[in-house]
Each structure stands twice: as structure tokens, then as C-alpha cells.
Amino acid sequence: MTDPIPFQRDQSQADRALLGIRDMVLRGEFKTGERLPELVLVDLLGVSRTPIRAALQKLAEEGILEAAQPAGYVVRGFSEAEIADAIEVRGTLEALAARMAAERGLRRPQLEAMADCLDQLDELLAEAVPGSDYLSQYSQLNGRFHQLMVESSGSEIVVRALARAAALPFAGHNAFVSIQGRIPGSLEILKAAQRQHREILEAIEARSSARVEPLVKEHARIAHKNLQLVLKNAEAMKNLPGSLLIRRRP
Amino acid sequence: MTDPIPFQRDQSQADRALLGIRDMVLRGEFKTGERLPELVLVDLLGVSRTPIRAALQKLAEEGILEAAQPAGYVVRGFSEAEIADAIEVRGTLEALAARMAAERGLRRPQLEAMADCLDQLDELLAEAVPGSDYLSQYSQLNGRFHQLMVESSGSEIVVRALARAAALPFAGHNAFVSIQGRIPGSLEILKAAQRQHREILEAIEARSSARVEPLVKEHARIAHKNLQLVLKNAEAMKNLPGSLLIRRRP
DNA sequence: TGAATACAGTATGTATACATTTTTTCAATT
DNA sequence: AATTGAAAAAATGTATACATACTGTATTCA
The missing domain is CATH 1.20.120.530 (GntR ligand-binding domain-like)
Known part of the structure; x- marks a missing residue:
């Protein structure tokens, strides 16, 4: 007999990436305007590029990142x-x-x-x-x-x-x-x-x-x-x- | 001497996926509430899962799809x-x-x-x-x-x-x-x-x-x-x- | 007959290899 | 010294293999 109600789903890599990147950005570990290279985040978070990319896209929607030209994301600053x-x-x-x-x-x-x-x-x-x-x-x-x-x-x-x-x-x-x-x-x-x-x-x-x-x-x-x-x-x-x-x- | 101004960038697979899925959904090729399995979209659009996933995430943000439980996306209906x-x-x-x-x-x-x-x-x-x-x-x-x-x-x-x-x-x-x-x-x-x-x-x-x-x-x-x-x-x-x-x- | 379970099929999650583009570096030339 | 060019390095785009979780079906046992 297993638990009928899953209490707290095992946190996914995608969640870890999202929370981790948001936290790092809000802590100021990247300056505003600075790029967030995926491979750097891979090293820092121990998660592969796939969930990292999903998290970056979400955080850009959320507003704390913005899509850079011609690619990638940078930390957004606010006046x-x-x-x-x-x-x-x-x-x-x-x-x-x-x-x-x-x-x-x-x-x-x-x-x-x-x-x-x-x-x-x-x-x-x-x-x-x-x-x-x-x-x-x-x-x-x-x-x-x-x-x-x-x-x-x-x-x-x-x-x-x-x-x-x-x-x-x-x-x-x-x-x-x-x-x-x-x-x-x-x-x-x-x-x-x-x-x-x-x-x-x-x-x-x-x-x-x-x-x-x-x-x-x-x-x-x-x-x-x-x-x-x-x-x-x-x-x-x-x-x-x-x-x-x-x-x-x- | 090449063109100094890139007129229209070659459409990326990500763009193709985004436009293609949005178009299919608005044409009603999937019923509201119906799932959009990634592999089906891969077959229909001739694009791999990676850009498909990015597009699904964007369209969910946009509002015409919604995240399904426990995973995947379904077409959203509007009253x-x-x-x-x-x-x-x-x-x-x-x-x-x-x-x-x-x-x-x-x-x-x-x-x-x-x-x-x-x-x-x-x-x-x-x-x-x-x-x-x-x-x-x-x-x-x-x-x-x-x-x-x-x-x-x-x-x-x-x-x-x-x-x-x-x-x-x-x-x-x-x-x-x-x-x-x-x-x-x-x-x-x-x-x-x-x-x-x-x-x-x-x-x-x-x-x-x-x-x-x-x-x-x-x-x-x-x-x-x-x-x-x-x-x-x-x-x-x-x-x-x-x-x-x-x-x-x- | 009904319920439980095992299993196959299918879905998404994740990692990673490969392709392409962009940026950087550095040397050669003016 | 400045500029140009090519090569190298690095970044993202894309495809795909593998892992894991879910779903439905068929089979077995009570």
C-alpha cells in the first residue's frame, strides 16, 4: 500500500533550474545587462541545458531577463x-x-x-x-x-x-x-x-x-x-x- | 561585399514550430481540451522536439494552450x-x-x-x-x-x-x-x-x-x-x- | 464475473552530440 | 598604431538517444 496522495512531488530539474536562476539573479550574482550563458548555468546548477533553456524562457516572460540579440538572455535592469x-x-x-x-x-x-x-x-x-x-x-x-x-x-x-x-x-x-x-x-x-x-x-x-x-x-x-x-x-x-x-x- | 543589413533572417525551426502550431490550433485542427503530443507535432511540422517544446511553452504563455496534468499541453477553450x-x-x-x-x-x-x-x-x-x-x-x-x-x-x-x-x-x-x-x-x-x-x-x-x-x-x-x-x-x-x-x- | 496486476506502448523529462552562428583573438599588412 | 582577415573559441540552435512516468489492455487469480 503506497501513499494514495503524492505529498510533494520530487522537485524536477526544471524547477531546480527555474528557482536557482531566479535566485542567483535576484541575489545580484550577475550584473544587469550581463549575459547568462547556458553552459555557465549548467556548471553552477548541475542541470543539463534542456531545463536551463526552459527556465530562461520562463524568466524572460516573467520579466527579470530579456532576450538578447542575436541570441541568449541578459539580466534586465529596472529604472x-x-x-x-x-x-x-x-x-x-x-x-x-x-x-x-x-x-x-x-x-x-x-x-x-x-x-x-x-x-x-x-x-x-x-x-x-x-x-x-x-x-x-x-x-x-x-x-x-x-x-x-x-x-x-x-x-x-x-x-x-x-x-x-x-x-x-x-x-x-x-x-x-x-x-x-x-x-x-x-x-x-x-x-x-x-x-x-x-x-x-x-x-x-x-x-x-x-x-x-x-x-x-x-x-x-x-x-x-x-x-x-x-x-x-x-x-x-x-x-x-x-x-x-x-x-x-x- | 555582402549585404550590410540582413533583410529577412532565415526563418528558424523555432519560428516554424511556433507559427505552425498556432496556425493549426486556430484552424481548429485540434479540438479544445485535446492534447498536443510532441511527437505528433514533430511528424506534422518536420521539426524536432526541441523547438516544438519551446513553441508549446510560448503558446501556453500566450494563452491558447494550457499545461495539462501531469504533463503536456492541451488546447484551451474560451467561454x-x-x-x-x-x-x-x-x-x-x-x-x-x-x-x-x-x-x-x-x-x-x-x-x-x-x-x-x-x-x-x-x-x-x-x-x-x-x-x-x-x-x-x-x-x-x-x-x-x-x-x-x-x-x-x-x-x-x-x-x-x-x-x-x-x-x-x-x-x-x-x-x-x-x-x-x-x-x-x-x-x-x-x-x-x-x-x-x-x-x-x-x-x-x-x-x-x-x-x-x-x-x-x-x-x-x-x-x-x-x-x-x-x-x-x-x-x-x-x-x-x-x-x-x-x-x-x- | 470482477479486481488486481503485469506489461506493452506512449508520453514527456533530461542529457548530450552535432550543427551553425557569433564573438574573440591574434597576427599580418598597410 | 590602426585595420583587416582568418582561425579558434564559445555560444546557441537543433536533433536525438536514453530515462522515467503514465495509460490502457490483457491476463490471471480469487
Whole structure:
């Protein structure tokens, strides 16, 4: 009698390649603009060229690499303006999702799941002591709320579009959470975000599509504020994963 | 002395695979939900598995295929609601692009290029005789206008997001042009679209971001109207590329 | 008859050999 | 010293062999 449910499939070489390359790029082990020769990656990861190639293609789709001419891939750098645009795109699509959720109306279980998520966030933020490691839990709950909100649009097309927009570095909803605690007033930022969460949920519950749209857009712009704070703070930059992909001036 | 500018690079096997598979899928040579075994494609296209695999991965990103469990790819079908959502996403992102264009303001050459494009469209529609093949020219000019509008956002991030959203079948700006002429009042639809083009350009020129956003969203919804017309018209369906991917009742 | 299992066939995952293209190096010539 | 050219090195494109996992069928046993 073997396990009827395969718990965790043996990680494939393709997964290893994808995770490994992404990790190396975000750690800054290749400079922006630098080529990623397949054979070098083969040596570094102990995986053959085939899964490496698949991973490179995926990471180019994801946005952290770009296809080079006439062939190959290079690490992509992001200007501050590009990051701001990526955040704006994410906010725009989240606003669309929330508007659709408000228009169609949600069932009680969905609303309760979101409310429960916000209750847990309230509790977490109330007890939060600067220095304790509440951040990973915050990330998780924050991510869950956003996920629930987007899925409540009921549209897989929108979910997909958003997943791709949020895959860009620094564009996701948790992109700047890791640097909270390194900048002054960071807990206050999280609390303000949480107040917006409440307002968003209220608007969806009230089926007020006209209200929810600007609320969600404004919520996403917190990320933009955080970006500007980080750029002024060398210490915080060190704690921002992938910060080496940010180029100050080109 | 060889040509300094390579005119048209020899089409690679990867290109052949990508174009070939996309074409077969849109022609309906595989039913929705049907698997696309790599070896079958190897036989059909005369290309080895390596470029086939790359193409399958790209087409899954593009949206017309989806990864199957536990492996492989199947043809993806689209419900009417999903197509409507894809159009809405496209319209939302185009509206964002236009708003950004209006906010930053355009240089004269950009405005002139767009105006020139609209002049040509006016001329084309004025002389358009039902039955003549003005449609391919319309597609081209319409595509160019949209391209110019989106690029005038000045944001490569937005351009990329839009390209991906518009890659879904029936979501692009020219998705329903091919069926014009098969449905009553089709020329009038194109003329109405052109009037919206003029208003959009005026709003961008006037840097009225508040006006341009709803204008562009509404413009995209023409595609939604066309979708509903097509679904009621069996004759028009035959002329819609990829129509076999639409499932009436999933 | 029904269920379980073994097995063949077929699918994709992975590695790698070979082909082609691109880049680099270095020497020869002006 | 600069430039050109050819040869070498290295990179990616492509094909394919082999490994592994899945699927369906037939056979065997209860």
C-alpha cells in the first residue's frame, strides 16, 4: 500500500533550474545587462541545458531577463520609473478585479474569508512589537487578502493578467514588506494599509464599484511611496531582495 | 561585399514550430481540451522536439494552450464571459496607456503620426465600397493607431502588459475586423470606431487624462458588441479565425 | 464475473552530440 | 598604431538517444 496522495512531488530539474536562476539573479550574482550563458548555468546548477533553456524562457516572460540579440538572455535592469509603472499596472488590474467583484457581489463564505483575514491582520498589528518577526506573517496574510480579492472577481483571465503583472520585481503586493522596520514609521505604514483593506472590503460588500476602484488604486500606490523611501535609504536597500536590479539613472 | 543589413533572417525551426502550431490550433485542427503530443507535432511540422517544446511553452504563455496534468499541453477553450473579460483587461490597460500619454503630453511628431493615421482611415472609410477589400488596410491602419497610442504612454512596462493581454484570441484590437461585411451595419460600426479614435486623439492632445480614460474603455467595448453579434451569426463565425476555440456552454 | 496486476506502448523529462552562428583573438599588412 | 582577415573559441540552435512516468489492455487469480 503506497501513499494514495503524492505529498510533494520530487522537485524536477526544471524547477531546480527555474528557482536557482531566479535566485542567483535576484541575489545580484550577475550584473544587469550581463549575459547568462547556458553552459555557465549548467556548471553552477548541475542541470543539463534542456531545463536551463526552459527556465530562461520562463524568466524572460516573467520579466527579470530579456532576450538578447542575436541570441541568449541578459539580466534586465529596472529604472525607478519602470518600477512605478509596474506598480501602476498592478494597481489598475487589481482595481478592475475589485470592481468586478463589487459588481457581481460575493457570497457569504468569500466575504467571511476576507473579513477573517483582516481580523487576523488587525490582531497581528495590534500586538506587533518593532523587532519581532511579525513581518513574515504579515506578508502571508497580506498576500492572502490580495489573492482573495483578486479571485473574487470571478475571472480567471483577470487573475492571470494580474499574476503576470505582479511577477515583475518590486511590483507585487509584498515587494516592500521586507524593508519595513528598517525605515522610520514603518509600522504606521502597515496600519494605514490595513485601514485601506477595511475600506476596500466594505466597498465590495456594499457593491459600490465606483468607490472600490479608486480605493484599490490608491492602495497600490503605497508601494510607490515605499519605493521612494527605500531609494533614499541605503540600509533599507540592502534588505530589499533584487535591489541590485534597480539602476539609478539610465 | 555582402549585404550590410540582413533583410529577412532565415526563418528558424523555432519560428516554424511556433507559427505552425498556432496556425493549426486556430484552424481548429485540434479540438479544445485535446492534447498536443510532441511527437505528433514533430511528424506534422518536420521539426524536432526541441523547438516544438519551446513553441508549446510560448503558446501556453500566450494563452491558447494550457499545461495539462501531469504533463503536456492541451488546447484551451474560451467561454463568452472569458473573452469579454479579456477585452475588458485590454481596454483597461489601453486606457491606462492613454491616460499616461495625456498626462505627460506628446511631442508634435507623435501627434502628427497619429493624426496622419486617422486621416488615412477617414479617407479609406469614405471610399469604402462594401465588397472591396478595404478590410486588410483597415486592420493595418487601426493596428497602427492603437500601437502609436499605447507607445505614446512612454512606458515599456505598459506596452508589454498590453501586448500580452491583446495576445489572447479575440482580445486584440483587430480581432473582429475580419467579420465586418458579413454582418449588417458593419461599415457603420467601423465609422463609429473611427469617430472615437478622433475623440481619443483630441483628449490626448488636450492633455485631458480624465476624458481619455473612459473614451478608450468605451472604445474597447466595441469589440464586446462585435463578439455578441458574431455569436448570433453562424455565417460570420465561419470567418472568425479561431472561432472553434469558443465554447458555448462550458 | 470482477479486481488486481503485469506489461506493452506512449508520453514527456533530461542529457548530450552535432550543427551553425557569433564573438574573440591574434597576427599580418598597410 | 590602426585595420583587416582568418582561425579558434564559445555560444546557441537543433536533433536525438536514453530515462522515467503514465495509460490502457490483457491476463490471471480469487
